[in-house]
Amino acid sequence: MSAGPRPYPHASRIRHSARAAPVALLVAALLSACGGSTSPSSSPAGTGAGALSGTVTVLAAASLTESFDQLKVDFETAHPGVTVETSYGSSATLVQQVDNGAPASVVALAGTSAAEPLDKNLIVDTRTFATNILEIAVPPGNPGKVTSLDDLAKPTVKVVVCADSVPCGKAAQTTFRKASVVPNVVSKEVDVKATLAKVKLGEADAAVVYHSDVVAARGAVTGVGIPSRLNTTLSYPVITLADDAASRAFVAYLLSAQGRNTLQAFGFGPP
Amino acid sequence: MRYAGRWPSRIVLGVPAALALLLLVVPLVALLVQADWSRIPSDLATPTVLPALRLSLTTTSVTAVLCLLLGTPLAWFLARSDHHVTSWVRALLTVPLVLPPVVGGVALLLTWGRNGLLGQYLTPFGIQIPFTTVAVVLAETFVAMPYYVLAVEGAMRGLDPRLESVARTLGASDLRYLRTVGIPLVLPGMAGGLALAWARALGEFGATITFAGNFPGRTQTLPLLVYVELERDPQVAISISIMLLAVSVLVLGVLRGRWLR
Numbered sequence: 001m002s003a004g005p006r007p008y009p010h011a012s013r014i015r016h017s018a019r020a021a022p023v024a025l026l027v028a029a030l031l032s033a034c035g036g037s038t039s040p041s042s043s044p045a046g047t048g049a050g051a052l053s054g055t056v057t058v059l060a061a062a063s064l065t066e067s068f069d070q071l072k073v074d075f076e077t078a079h080p081g082v083t084v085e086t087s088y089g090s091s092a093t094l095v096q097q098v099d100n101g102a103p104a105s106v107v108a109l110a111g112t113s114a115a116e117p118l119d120k121n122l123i124v125d126t127r128t129f130a131t132n133i134l135e136i137a138v139p140p141g142n143p144g145k146v147t148s149l150d151d152l153a154k155p156t157v158k159v160v161v162c163a164d165s166v167p168c169g170k171a172a173q174t175t176f177r178k179a180s181v182v183p184n185v186v187s188k189e190v191d192v193k194a195t196l197a198k199v200k201l202g203e204a205d206a207a208v209v210y211h212s213d214v215v216a217a218r219g220a221v222t223g224v225g226i227p228s229r230l231n232t233t234l235s236y237p238v239i240t241l242a243d244d245a246a247s248r249a250f251v252a253y254l255l256s257a258q259g260r261n262t263l264q265a266f267g268f269g270p271p
Numbered sequence: 272m273r274y275a276g277r278w279p280s281r282i283v284l285g286v287p288a289a290l291a292l293l294l295l296v297v298p299l300v301a302l303l304v305q306a307d308w309s310r311i312p313s314d315l316a317t318p319t320v321l322p323a324l325r326l327s328l329t330t331t332s333v334t335a336v337l338c339l340l341l342g343t344p345l346a347w348f349l350a351r352s353d354h355h356v357t358s359w360v361r362a363l364l365t366v367p368l369v370l371p372p373v374v375g376g377v378a379l380l381l382t383w384g385r386n387g388l389l390g391q392y393l394t395p396f397g398i399q400i401p402f403t404t405v406a407v408v409l410a411e412t413f414v415a416m417p418y419y420v421l422a423v424e425g426a427m428r429g430l431d432p433r434l435e436s437v438a439r440t441l442g443a444s445d446l447r448y449l450r451t452v453g454i455p456l457v458l459p460g461m462a463g464g465l466a467l468a469w470a471r472a473l474g475e476f477g478a479t480i481t482f483a484g485n486f487p488g489r490t491q492t493l494p495l496l497v498y499v500e501l502e503r504d505p506q507v508a509i510s511i512s513i514m515l516l517a518v519s520v521l522v523l524g525v526l527r528g529r530w531l532r
Contacts, residue, residue: 092502158402163485165502186402187484188491190498198484202386203401 053081054246057103059094060086061110061236062191063132063168063209066216067266068108074262075253082246090166090191091115098122098241105242106250110192110210111167111234118239125240129254131269133231134168134175135211136224137199144205146224149175152183152206160204162195163188171232172208179230183208196221210234215267235271302516306509314510322488323496323511327473330404330492334411334472335465338419342468343461346420347449350427351435361424368417375413376481383409383482406483407490411472419461419468426460427453466526470519 060068065088072084089097091114098104099119109115110132138146144157152159161183162169169188176183186204189195196213198204200220207221214223240251253259260270314320349357349364367375383390383400390400400406430453438448454461476494483490485499493515501508 090502096502096505158399160484163499163502165499185486186489187486188499189485190480201380201384203380203384 051081052079052246052249054244055083055085056105056242056246056250057085058087058106058108058250059098059102059104060088060108061091061094061114061167062088062193063110063212064088064108064236065193067212067263067268070262070266071254071259074258075250078253079246079249082249084250088193090162092117092166093191105240105244105247107239107241108254109167109237109239111171112237113170114167115237115239122241123239124243125251126237127251127255128235128271129238129251129259130236130263130271132210132212132234132236132267133228133269134171134208134226135214136226137196137207137209137214137217137221138205138224139199139202140220140222142222142224143202146206148224149179149181149226149230152208153181155184157184157205158186158203159183160187160189160195160198160207161185162192162208163190166191167234168192168195168208168210171234174232175208175226175230178232210267212267233269236268299516302509302512306513307506310506311510311513314507315514317500317507319487319491319496319500320507320511323491323493324514326404326407326488326491327493330407330411331469331472333408334415335469337408337412338416338465338468339461342416342419342464343423343454346423346427347453349420349424361421364417364420367413368421372414372475372477373481374477376410376478379406379410379413379478379482401482402484402486402490404483404489407479407492410478410482411475414475414478415468415472418471419464422464422467423457423461426457426464429460430456462526466523470523473515473519 058068058072068086068088072086076082076084087094091109091111094102094104094107094109095114095118098107099117099122107115107118108129112128115126136146136149136152138144144151144154146152146157151157161172164170164173168191187198189198192209192213195207196209196217199207200217206224211223214221238251238254240247254263264270349361370378380387380401382388383393383406385391385394385399385401393400400409434452434456435448438452443451474494475492476498479490479492480495480498485491485495491499493511497508497511497515500511
């Protein structure tokens with residue numbers, strides 16, 4: 001290193017950078033404050049006997065992501081006047097959002113117990129439309145050599161599950177209890193898709209997710225079945241919140257043979 | 272009249288200013304008003320809170336030390352150089368500031384993950400970073416260090432360049448100059464930067480939950496606990512939020528009183 005004095009930038013530069021730093025901090029704060037937004041409210045649908053119109057806002061459990069994306073397209077094709085807006089998250093988050101006034105026409109949840117905290121005054125109708133079971137998801141090649149629930153207890157196998165507060169986490173705990181397995185859990189993710197993502201990225205050796213998630217992942221993960229005596233079955237309720245024709249039609253479509261076929265193709269069982 | 276234009280312009284400026292203040296202050300007031308204060312002690316005694324508090328305090332302290340040890344020299348290099356590369360480095364440093372934290376988490380996963388850019392070379396040695404407390408520190412440092420470096424660099428640029436020249440003519444090395452003259456003079460700037468970085472680390476959520484996961488006692492920091500508790504028992508989440516708010520205000524208040532103008 002040379003010993004001579006280093007040139008400092010001139011005063012104007014100093015003032016400029018001193019002003020720029022707070023601006024950068026402000027921008028950073030603004031950006032990090034931007035969270036997820038809720039979808040706009042459902043507008044009343046046409047009540048006449050003619051074609052349906054309006055918007056149906058559907059909040060659905062994360063495990064329904066792929067199947068509801070498909071159902072939305074099919075329903076919109078059948079009813080060109082209707083727009084279906086979907087938002088996905090853990091059932092616990094969705095119920096929380098609805099109770100806090102999130103505008104929703106229809107809520108579809110993973111498991112009946114997830115619906116318990118929902119404000120009863122908001123409910124127009126509740127129907128069960130599908131069932132789901134748990135499955136172990138492993139990355140392609142199965143690096144942890146997981147073949148059964150017992151393998152999840154090995155200290156070398158990194159297991160990711162859903163948080164205890166969300167349905168897939170509760171169901172996984174029930175299954176672990178039934179199997180008397182204490183898994184080597186490294187993370188409890190906020191919803192089932194976040195749980196699955198850790199396996200898709202290859203960072204975890206196994207995740208306990210729904211059978212439908214393994215189907216929807218289309219080969220990005222491999223499923224390892226859980227025997228039915230140890231498995232936990234969840235019934236998925238669909239709850240109508242908006243009493244309009246378009247919302248009712250969407251729920252009816254979900255319960256129809258056509259809707260059931262789509263759900264079945266994505267790994268869900270009949271109600 | 273001399274002040275003829277005074278009131279209209281006061282209103283034009285005052286109304287948006289008041290709105291800005293309301294936008295920032297009302298949510299904090301709401302948190303305080305909606306809280307069930309009698310429940311706070313028992314809420315904070317929830318078994319999940321203490322491990323999360325301990326984890327948050329440890330990881331943010333380590334992050335602060337990392338900022339101090341690694342960030343101060345970086346700030347010094349940035350402050351004394353006028354090379355065009357320096358302005359690029361400074362611009363690069365602001366990226367983590369403006370980056371959504373969850374994107375930072377993805378980037379960290381792609382760096383330190385099992386198959387990551389650097390992580391793949393650690394895996395053979397049995398070192399795995401994701402889902403560990405180390406990952407929490409890395410996530411916090413990633414988002415917090417830029418705040419510290421920029422603050423300290425600003426303070427160092429404010430120093431009279433003649434001080435360094437004089438120190439040099441007296442035969443002082445770079446290290447000696449920093450130890451005896453430079454750092455003592457920028458101490459307020461360092462304290463301010465550290466407080467800002469620490470507060471940012473304490474609030475870190477997106478990068479942590481993406482990169483380090485969420486496991487009680489190991490990677491579940493207070494903000495992650497708030498998120499999870501909101502689904503289980505919202506009142507507990509509010510109580511923890513108030514504690515975090517109090518801690519942040521306290522630290523910033525102490526630093527403001529002592530070092531900041």
